[in-house]
Amino acid sequence: MIGVRAPGRREAAKQDEAWLRGRAATARRPLAIAIGAGAVGGLLLIAQAWCLAQIVDRVTIRGEDLSGLWPWLLALLGLFLLRAVAVGGVEVASSAAAARVKRALRAALFERIAALGPVWMQGQRSGEVANTLVDGVEEIEKYYASYLPQMALTVFIPLAILIAVFPADWVSGLIFAVTAPLIPVFMIIIGKGAESLNQRQWQRLARMSAHFFDVIEGLTTLKLFNASRREADVIARMSDAYRQSTMSVLRVAFLSSLVLEFFATLSIALAAVYIGFRLYYHQMDFLPGFFALLLAPEFYRPLRDMGAQYHARMDAIAAAEGLIGCFTAPLPKAPRALRQLPGGVVRRIEFDNVSFRHGGDGDGVSGISFSLARGECVALMGASGAGKTTVGQLLLRFLTPASGLIRINGEDLRLLDEADWMRRVAWMPQSPTLFYGSVIDNIRLGAPEASFAEVEAAAEAAQAADFIARLPQGYETQLGDAGQGLSGGEIQRIALARLFLKRAEVMVLDEATAALDRATARRVLQSVARATAESAVLFIAHDLDAARMADRILVVEHGRVVESGSHAALVASGGLYAGMAALNREEAV
Numbered sequence: 001m002i003g004v005r006a007p008g009r010r011e012a013a014k015q016d017e018a019w020l021r022g023r024a025a026t027a028r029r030p031l032a033i034a035i036g037a038g039a040v041g042g043l044l045l046i047a048q049a050w051c052l053a054q055i056v057d058r059v060t061i062r063g064e065d066l067s068g069l070w071p072w073l074l075a076l077l078g079l080f081l082l083r084a085v086a087v088g089g090v091e092v093a094s095s096a097a098a099a100r101v102k103r104a105l106r107a108a109l110f111e112r113i114a115a116l117g118p119v120w121m122q123g124q125r126s127g128e129v130a131n132t133l134v135d136g137v138e139e140i141e142k143y144y145a146s147y148l149p150q151m152a153l154t155v156f157i158p159l160a161i162l163i164a165v166f167p168a169d170w171v172s173g174l175i176f177a178v179t180a181p182l183i184p185v186f187m188i189i190i191g192k193g194a195e196s197l198n199q200r201q202w203q204r205l206a207r208m209s210a211h212f213f214d215v216i217e218g219l220t221t222l223k224l225f226n227a228s229r230r231e232a233d234v235i236a237r238m239s240d241a242y243r244q245s246t247m248s249v250l251r252v253a254f255l256s257s258l259v260l261e262f263f264a265t266l267s268i269a270l271a272a273v274y275i276g277f278r279l280y281y282h283q284m285d286f287l288p289g290f291f292a293l294l295l296a297p298e299f300y301r302p303l304r305d306m307g308a309q310y311h312a313r314m315d316a317i318a319a320a321e322g323l324i325g326c327f328t329a330p331l332p333k334a335p336r337a338l339r340q341l342p343g344g345v346v347r348r349i350e351f352d353n354v355s356f357r358h359g360g361d362g363d364g365v366s367g368i369s370f371s372l373a374r375g376e377c378v379a380l381m382g383a384s385g386a387g388k389t390t391v392g393q394l395l396l397r398f399l400t401p402a403s404g405l406i407r408i409n410g411e412d413l414r415l416l417d418e419a420d421w422m423r424r425v426a427w428m429p430q431s432p433t434l435f436y437g438s439v440i441d442n443i444r445l446g447a448p449e450a451s452f453a454e455v456e457a458a459a460e461a462a463q464a465a466d467f468i469a470r471l472p473q474g475y476e477t478q479l480g481d482a483g484q485g486l487s488g489g490e491i492q493r494i495a496l497a498r499l500f501l502k503r504a505e506v507m508v509l510d511e512a513t514a515a516l517d518r519a520t521a522r523r524v525l526q527s528v529a530r531a532t533a534e535s536a537v538l539f540i541a542h543d544l545d546a547a548r549m550a551d552r553i554l555v556v557e558h559g560r561v562v563e564s565g566s567h568a569a570l571v572a573s574g575g576l577y578a579g580m581a582a583l584n585r586e587e588a589v
Contacts, residue, residue: 016320017313020143026104027097027144034093034149035156041086042157045298046164048079053291061286090149098145102137105323109133112326117398120329132322140323143316147309154302161299168288171278172271176299179267183260183303204245208238260307264300271296341416343409346424346505347374349395349536354404356390365390365559368404374505377529377537379550381577387559388540389430392508395538396427426504428512432495434483439468440475442483442494446502454501461527462496463520489516496524500531507531510540518545525549544581553577 024031055072058064113121113129121129158180166173215222215231222228275289349372357364365387372378380388393399394406397418406413413421426446434442443455450458455475459465467490471477483491496512509528513521522545528537529549539546547553548567555563555570555577563575570577 012321013317016317016324019324020140020316020320021148023101023105024097024144024148027100030093030097030100031144031148034090034097035152037086037089037093038149038153039156039160041083041090042153042160042302044079044083044086045157046160046295048076048083049294049298050164050291051076051079053287053294056290057287094145094149097148098141098143101144102141105137105140106133109137109323109326112329115331116326116329119393119398132319132326136319136322139319140316142309142312147312147316150302150306150309154306157302158299161295165292165295165299169275169284169292171274172289172292172296175267175271175274176296179263179270180300180303182263182267183300183307204238204242208235208242260304264304267300268296339411339415339417340420341408341424342411345374346536347409348372348407349506350405350407350410351391351394352405352407354394354401354406356394356399356402358390363387363390363559365394365556368556368559368561370554370561370564372536372538374536375533376552377532377539377550379539379541379547379553380556381541381547381553381580382556384542386556388556389510390559391556392427392510392538392540395506396425396508397421424504425506425508426499426502428495428499428507428509430511430514432492434479434486434491434494436479436481438473438476438478439471439494442479443475443497443501445498446504450501455497458497458501459494461500461524461530462493463516463523463527464490464493464497467493489520492516493520493524496527500527503531503534505535507535507537508540509537511542512539513541513543513546521545547577555580 051072055069055076058069058072059066110133158176162173162176165176212235215235219228222231272293275284275293278284279286279289351368351370354368355364355366363385368387368391370378380391382388390399394401395413397413400414408416408421435445440452440455443458444450447454452475456465459468468475468477479485483494486494492512492514493516499507499509507528512528513524516524521543525546526549528539531537532551539550541547544567551566553563553565553567553570554561555575557576563570563573563577565573567581571581572578
């Protein structure tokens with residue numbers, strides 16, 4: 001879902017690679033060091049071959065004694081050591097470049113997803129997003145660590161060898177120059193087929209990861225409905241399809257390697273045969289012939305290495321699709337001129353004829369108008385789907401009004417600095433999320449510097465202190481993903497403690513007491529009432545106890561506010577709220 005390809009697979013691949021090259025700017029220096037070290041290593045290789053050719057020529061052809069060759073031997077040893085340093089420098093610098101790009105990319109992705117907001121995330125598959133953020137970023141590592149440096153060295157090293165070989169033996173140099181283009185040509189021909197297969201392979205992996213993630217998250221539900229075996233069979237079929245597609249990619253990859261090795265070996269053999277015959281017929285001296293022969297395998301080695309790293313390029317392009325999908329997803333529209341909140345603290349919130357539709361024509365709100373002051377609690381009541389949660393998300397800036405204004409102290413909410421606004425608000429969703437970690441870390445999420453005494457006070461206010469004390473390690477008890485190990489009501493109370501600890505100026509509570517028993521819910525509502533003295537509270541609920549606690553009740557129907565007033569006044573009016581109250585009394589009986 002997060003990656004959408006442009007029409008035309010080849011054109012899309014070019015765009016993806018252009019995007020990958022653009023990310024290399026964050027690691028320009030280590031990449032330059034890696035390429036420079038590789039180039040120096042190539043020059044040292046030529047010097048090493050010349051020293052070795054000189055030594056062999058002086059011993060075997062000229063009959064010189066080894067005692068007179070110590071300068072050449074020492075020079076050869078020094079070249080060995082320098083080449084080892086250069087090769088190590090390439091590895092270190094290229095790894096540093098890849099690590100720098102990955103860090104920058106993950107940070108940028110996290111910021112982008114945070115900017116897209118939870119509403120965008122609701123339309124994505126969690127497994128696919130996780131696969132993109134983890135495996136997708138890892139797959140591009142070799143592109144920067146191996147492919148980009150090797151591409152530059154593939155141009156430089158063979159050219160340097162040609163310059164060194166032509167003065168010594170122009171025939172060998174001509175053979176090198178004529179046969180060298182055959183390797184990249186066939187590499188491109190075969191690589192195009194492998195690239196298409198590899199892109200489909202990555203899409204299969206993303207879908208399989210997303211499906212497997214969904215199955216793991218819903219394992220309890222699958223067991224209850226006796227559907228776990230059926231899903232296991234689905235995953236088995238997906239895994240087998242992935243295995244078969246992997247083998248298809250490997251077949252093409254091995255064919256590509258075979259072709260590269262064949263042409264490289266054939267070219268080296270051709271040069272060796274020409275040199276051998278010319279030496280046999282005394283048409284050239286031994287020294288230049290042996291020097292050219294030593295450099296023949298090294299001339300084709302960068303081209304062969306380039307063929308091996310070409311697969312890293314294909315993997316990176318396939319993985320880049322999902323990454324680019326995150327970066328190209330449209331951000332919520334917001335004015336550029338951002339400013340701090342006037343007045344220092346939130347004193348008054350006004351919804352002025354605010355409208356919003358999900359997906360352009362779906363459910364939402366229309367013409368909502370009301371006010372909420374500091375020290376006041378307003379309850380939103382209404383049937384499911386009436387638009388109550390949408391109002392809360394608009395206030396939290398997860399959504400942007402299609403028309404109308406939300407004013408904070410008289411200032412358009414869209415003009416306020418988002419980071420500053422997020423520090424002032426707290427949200428209690430219908431299904432709160434607890435993260436893997438200790439209980440105290442989850443409570444301190446919005447106030448990491450809070451003292452233990454403050455954490456305990458927040459837990460007391462949320463009616464969570466008693467059950468936390470009964471946990472094996474108390475506040476240090478480790479929780480599983482999404483609060484595994486706790487009941488729904490316990491998760492909700494820890495989330496409430498997190499909300500109380502933040503002491504936000506604006507609190508939005510969406511069905512905050514839905515999973516609590518009536519006695520606990522009433523004590524929590526008393527804590528909310530105490531918090532109202534310093535905050536503006538928007539309480540979204542079906543619970544009439546919450547409505548009675550509020551200073552004012554807004555009844556929402558089909559995205560519009562149809563009633564407004566206190567509990568007693570609305571019951572006396574005989575309208576929609578009175579019907580809800582009567583139904584609630586019947587259910588209680």
